[in-house]
Amino acid sequence: MSILETQNLTHVYSRGTPFEKVAVDNVSLSVDEGELLGIIGHTGSGKSTFIQHLNGLLKPTAGKVLFQGRDIHASKDALRAVRFGVGLVFQYPEYQLFEETVFQDVSFGPKNMGLGEDEIRERVYEAAAFVGVGRELMEVSPLELSGGQKRRVAIAGVIAMRPRVLILDEPTAGLDPAGRESILENISQFQRETGAAVVLISHSMDDIARFAQRLIVLHEGRLVMDGTPAQVFDRANELKDMGLTVPMATEIALALRARGVELPESVYTTKYLRKLLTALREGGGPC
Amino acid sequence: MDNPIIQLENVSYAYPDAEAPALSGVSLEIARRSFVAVLGHNGSGKSTLAKCLNAIVVPQSGRVLVNGLDTADEDKLLDVRRTVGMVFQNPDNQIVASVVEDDVAFAPENLGVPPTEIRARVDEALRRVGMYGYRLHAPHLLSGGQKQRVAIAGVLAMQPQCIVLDEPTAMLDPVGRREVLSAVRDLRRHSGMTVVLITHHMEECVYADRLIVMEKGRVAMDGAPREVFPRVEELRALGLTVPETVNLLHQLREAGWDLPLDALTVEDCASKIAELIVS
Numbered sequence: 300m301s302i303l304e305t306q307n308l309t310h311v312y313s314r315g316t317p318f319e320k321v322a323v324d325n326v327s328l329s330v331d332e333g334e335l336l337g338i339i340g341h342t343g344s345g346k347s348t349f350i351q352h353l354n355g356l357l358k359p360t361a362g363k364v365l366f367q368g369r370d371i372h373a374s375k376d377a378l379r380a381v382r383f384g385v386g387l388v389f390q391y392p393e394y395q396l397f398e399e400t401v402f403q404d405v406s407f408g409p410k411n412m413g414l415g416e417d418e419i420r421e422r423v424y425e426a427a428a429f430v431g432v433g434r435e436l437m438e439v440s441p442l443e444l445s446g447g448q449k450r451r452v453a454i455a456g457v458i459a460m461r462p463r464v465l466i467l468d469e470p471t472a473g474l475d476p477a478g479r480e481s482i483l484e485n486i487s488q489f490q491r492e493t494g495a496a497v498v499l500i501s502h503s504m505d506d507i508a509r510f511a512q513r514l515i516v517l518h519e520g521r522l523v524m525d526g527t528p529a530q531v532f533d534r535a536n537e538l539k540d541m542g543l544t545v546p547m548a549t550e551i552a553l554a555l556r557a558r559g560v561e562l563p564e565s566v567y568t569t570k571y572l573r574k575l576l577t578a579l580r581e582g583g584g585p586c
Numbered sequence: 587m588d589n590p591i592i593q594l595e596n597v598s599y600a601y602p603d604a605e606a607p608a609l610s611g612v613s614l615e616i617a618r619r620s621f622v623a624v625l626g627h628n629g630s631g632k633s634t635l636a637k638c639l640n641a642i643v644v645p646q647s648g649r650v651l652v653n654g655l656d657t658a659d660e661d662k663l664l665d666v667r668r669t670v671g672m673v674f675q676n677p678d679n680q681i682v683a684s685v686v687e688d689d690v691a692f693a694p695e696n697l698g699v700p701p702t703e704i705r706a707r708v709d710e711a712l713r714r715v716g717m718y719g720y721r722l723h724a725p726h727l728l729s730g731g732q733k734q735r736v737a738i739a740g741v742l743a744m745q746p747q748c749i750v751l752d753e754p755t756a757m758l759d760p761v762g763r764r765e766v767l768s769a770v771r772d773l774r775r776h777s778g779m780t781v782v783l784i785t786h787h788m789e790e791c792v793y794a795d796r797l798i799v800m801e802k803g804r805v806a807m808d809g810a811p812r813e814v815f816p817r818v819e820e821l822r823a824l825g826l827t828v829p830e831t832v833n834l835l836h837q838l839r840e841a842g843w844d845l846p847l848d849a850l851t852v853e854d855c856a857s858k859i860a861e862l863i864v865s
Contacts, residue, residue, distance in 0.1 A: 341759055341760070341761055342729060342730070342759045342761065342762070343729075445628065445629060446628060447628060472756070472757065473675070473753075473756045473757060474628070475627040475628045475786040475825060475826070476627070476786060476788075476825065476826055476827040477627055477825035477826075478627070478628060480827075502759045502760050505830065542760075542761050543760070544760045546830075547789075547829070547830030547831065547852070548830055548834070550852045551830070551831065551834060551852055551855055551856055551859075554852050554853055554855075554856030554857075555856045555859060555860055557856070558856055558857065558860035558864065559860065559864050560856075560859070560860050560863050560864060569830050569833055569834050569837070572834060573834060573837045573838060573841075576838065576859065576863070577838075577841055579863055580843075580862070580863060
């Protein structure tokens with residue numbers, strides 16, 4: 300079932316000036332309840348403009364955004380519902396921390412929702428637990444935390460609103476491998492345990508190949524691919540033509556096929572490639 | 587090592603109020619015209635190490651010598667900074683002018699280089715990073731990868747002997763990352779400049795001559811990529827990952843395949859595996 304939907308969404312910047320630019324071009328997309336959807340596209344593909352429509356930060360030039368079946372710009376109530384129901388985590392969200400303590404920062408969203416103190420506290424602890432921020436950090440100033448911890452606190456601030464859709468723009472940018480892995484695990488756990496939908500924007504094809512259940516590709520403002528990771532990475536050459544990369548495992552599989560190893564096209568994780576290769580060898584030659 | 591460009595002798599440094607030192611007793615030498623990559627997770631001391639190389643950080647004990655000059659000697663500061671140029675992570679924080687070529691001219695102007703020579707240096711530096719065509723553009727309208735290449739040109743225009751890049755691709759998309767890395771590799775190939783690249787992207791280190799892995803302010807590993815990457819388990823224990831090529835080779839070896847672990851590039855890796863299957 301669809302929880303969030305765009306219908307023929309178009310966004311034009313600086314309309315009627317010499318700088319007019321169509322950033323999002325007629326995109327219709329439905330995000331299903333509970334799914335983990337990956338969005339890929341290189342810089343300038345319209346990704347960021349697109350996601351800012353999903354919780355009403357930008358208004359479409361044409362087309363509609365529906366949250367739980369309701370046009371988010373139809374009324375003030377609808378817009379308020381989407382602001383709390385669809386959480387948006389920007390790139391480098393740690394620059395947006397502003398409160399004196401971690402607890403206060405994470406509670407900012409639930410406070411704005413008009414919740415009581417007990418409920419706020421419960422949500423703050425729950426959100427902090429999802430991102431691996433311990434209670435001992437609650438009274439610490441966010442400024443004293445490491446970069447990775449700050450990022451987690453910022454994400455917790457959005458999760459504390461218990462959104463039905465959580466959108467993250469490059470949540471792992473600039474983190475080291477261990478930090479990247481652990482934040483992605485946390486996000487995936489949040490999705491599984493709360494049943495919320497997650498929309499993940501990432502430049503790292505290897506990350507997205509492992510975590511997303513469905514992938515869409517934006518190119519020059521248009522939605523050009525929509526399918527499972529296998530279906531999308533099958534079209535490796537088209538992706539490369541768009542200036543995108545493919546997962547390293549896909550690259551290795553392509554190079555193996557060029558050397559006469561018979562592999563199916565849709566290889567996008569190292570784990571799967573290893574399985575295929577093991578089967579090939581144990582099968583005693585090409586099959 | 588004969589006549590190294592940089593020498594660290596037992597260097598230690600701790601930030602005020604920090605629980606543990608950022609660097610503790612680091613000794614190493616960097617050879618002229620080498621391409622050295624420094625790896626380590628966040629907090630391992632790799633950025634502090636980078637900052638020691640041109641006297642942004644001066645050791646609290648031990649010393650750093652650049653061309654034999656002690657970085658703690660304030661009279662030699664200008665010489666040290668002229669010898670070792672630095673490019674930082676965030677391209678937006680490094681741009682000072684509103685026109686690309688003015689930005690690149692900033693450092694040589696400050697060094698008192700005569701105007702005609704500045705012109706020549708700026709053009710040459712911009713050509714080297716493939717940004718000459720953008721010399722009259724406004725830097726803030728460029729892509730991240732382009733901005734970072736302008737920042738590199740700004741350092742080149744000082745004509746340093748060594749360039750240190752502190753996670754120059756961390757904030758870039760894959761296209762920008764490729765642009766910057768290929769500019770960095772060209773520097774090394776065509777000008778014989780010493781390059782020190784700080785990163786936590788393992789794939790970026792494949793082309794380095796030497797890899798230094800930092801952990802808790804110390805050098806944990808030091809060797810050619812072909813020697814360091816096969817130490818998969820140790821790297822993982824340090825919170826680092828290996829390139830997917832090595833990861834695959836490692837998994838297959840554990841399953842009993844007779845494969846080397848040092849086929850780092852996609853092409854090498856595929857060739858080695860194909861030999862075992864197709865034959």
